[in-house]
Amino acid sequence: MNVFTLSWRNMWRNKRRTLITIASVSSALFFALIMRAFQEGTYDRAIYNYVHSFSGHVQIHANGYWDEQILEHSFVMNDSLLSVIEAIPEVEKIIPRLHSFTFASSEYLTKAALVMGVNPEQDDMQSNISNNVIFGSFVSASDTAVLVSEGLAEYLTIVRRDTTFSETKNGTDTLISLRMVKDSIVLISQGMYGYSTNGVYPVQGIISYPDPEMNSQVIYMPLQLAQNFFLAQNRVTSISLILSDKEHLNRIQQYLQDTLDMDVYEVMSWQEMNIELVQQIETDRAGGYVMIFILYLIIGFGIFGTVVMMTAERKREFGIIVALGMRKTRLMYRFCVEMVYMGLIGVVGGCISALPVLLYFYYNPVRFSGELAQMMKNYGFEPILPVSFDMSLFVDHGLIVLVLFFVSALYTLGTIRKLEVIQAIRN
Amino acid sequence: MSIIQVHNLHKTFEAAVPVKAIQGIDLEFAQGEFSAVVGPSGSGKTTFLNMIGGLDSPTEGDIIINDTNIRSLSPSEMIDFRLHNIGFVFQAYNLIPVLTARENVEFIMQLQKRPQKECTERAMELLEAVGLQDRAGTRPAKLSGGQQQRVAVARALASKPQFVLADEPTANLDTASTENLLDIMHNLNKKEDVTFIFSTHDKRVIDKARRIVTIEDGKVLSDEAIKR
Structure with a gap:
């Protein structure tokens, strides 16, 4: 036995x-x-x-941006930088962003807000963020409208309406229900090189962020619109990289730090950017x-x-x-x-x-x-x-x-x- | 020819007052003997058997088994030596409860790394010799005391040892089982030419023995061969 x-x-x-x-x-x-x-x-x-709606696994900034987040620390996304990033097979998505702060007003209320300028289609592909639109509709890259985060919209009392109207098609009346946002938002901020900038933007939708902090302050704006608003044509404050597997993070961060000119850029992991989390x-x-x-x-x-x-x-x-x-x-x-x-x-x-x-x-x-x-x-x-x-x-x-x-x-x-x-x- | 030689054997158990269990025993046992070591309780007969079985070490003296002085063996070598040279039958049978009768007998041979086919054949042969071939697949808990002790005898012989040490093997058995067991051991002693050494004070065992060594207070009192 x-x-x-x-x-x-x-x-x-x-x-x-x-x-x-x-x-x-x-x-x-x-x-x-x-x-x-x-x-x-x-x-x-x-x-x-955090990674998918904001930071990415790894983020590239102009050197000094993270310590002093001003538009003067933005950079132009050039071909040589892109070619280095695109050569990394584990990088699944490259999302350029222009982030800066603004005052947002609606009627009698004003609040500091974070403008997230991003390519909506690209962003949506990797984070399905359009599913978070709880009122109104998602924006596209060419839109001149913005999305406002749920908490901020509540604070600014942005008007939401459920509208029902009838439409006649082929002689038949059909009732159509729409959830619409009937409001605009005024943004006042400082653009590149100290210029003041302002604008009135239609609110196309209300977006709910899972992260409570973001949910209370984000204004989601097509990248080009944000660049125009901040007078920062072709510039971005960060490039977020989404990796196929988070296990690659340290290696890829190290590779980028070794490959890119660290006098010009800084490469940070999400952990370095959100120590609190x-x-x-x-x-x-x-x-x-x-x-x-x-x-x-x-x-x-x-x-x-x-x-x-x-x-x-x-x-x-x-x-x-x-x-x-x-x-x-x-x-x-x-x-x-x-x-x-x-x-x-x-x-x-x-x-x-x-x-x-x-x-x-x-x-x-x-x-x-x-x-x-x-x-x-x-x-x-x-x-x-x-x-x-x-x-x-x-x-x-x-x-x-x-x-x-x-x-x-x-x-x-x-x-x-x-x-x-x-x-x-x-x- | 002597297969066991015991020279000037002493065993003292350390205690507040040291107990001299064995005090200078000199004995020899020859191949094929059927011997009984007898004496009253506490006389030292179990201690003597334990020492020649390599289960306990003497305080002084030598035990030579087939030219090997077992005092010179390391603990691991002693275990291997026991496996290949000595069979044990204990008073309380001590079969492995999770194994069947056949598996208990095979167990020793498997430790010797013999082929499974040979183990099974030898186990069945021995179980037949002790009259338990029809209970080969039964676990010890379902066997009577006498049957368990017969399996223990078969197990003791399975490894083809030089000698079998049986410590009070009939102490827990009734008269019929004792007679039956003694007949079986007697027959195996003749058939397999295996030396049997019992420690006992059971008269039924003494009556079958061909040599009786009487021990008292750790000393050999008498050593007589009996012709039967």
């Missing part, structure tokens, strides 16, 4: 105890996976929103780790208790087996196989039980409302509870459980190593 069959049978020697141990491990893994998947999902969502995630993640640690500590003691009992019950048998001629190392190996079996069943059980729950919430994320939603917004997170479906979560936590089994098994391995055959047989 090979060691695997023998270990398998040994494992089921006390069915109830084995099942309880496996169930406790599976439950721990289930809760750990659910908790971590929700946590990581929230972080991924926050990062995705990174810190919030790290702080929150640390809290999660503490919870997971406590969970695994409890389960670890449970496993250890089982191992101690198994060892005590079988000490005599260990003595007999060694007396008969099995080397202690082989006996240790056999016991380790038992532990691996038990751990693996626990891991598979935990993963299988967590899988349908995670799949459900992956496709149907929980959306918060009311005070809880506001609290999450205040913390800079979208009030939604998405789930991360990253296989590394399963692998990491599976390994943690196996390590717990292995660490617990060290007790038995130590017992076998120090086993006095005579004493064990007399046990």
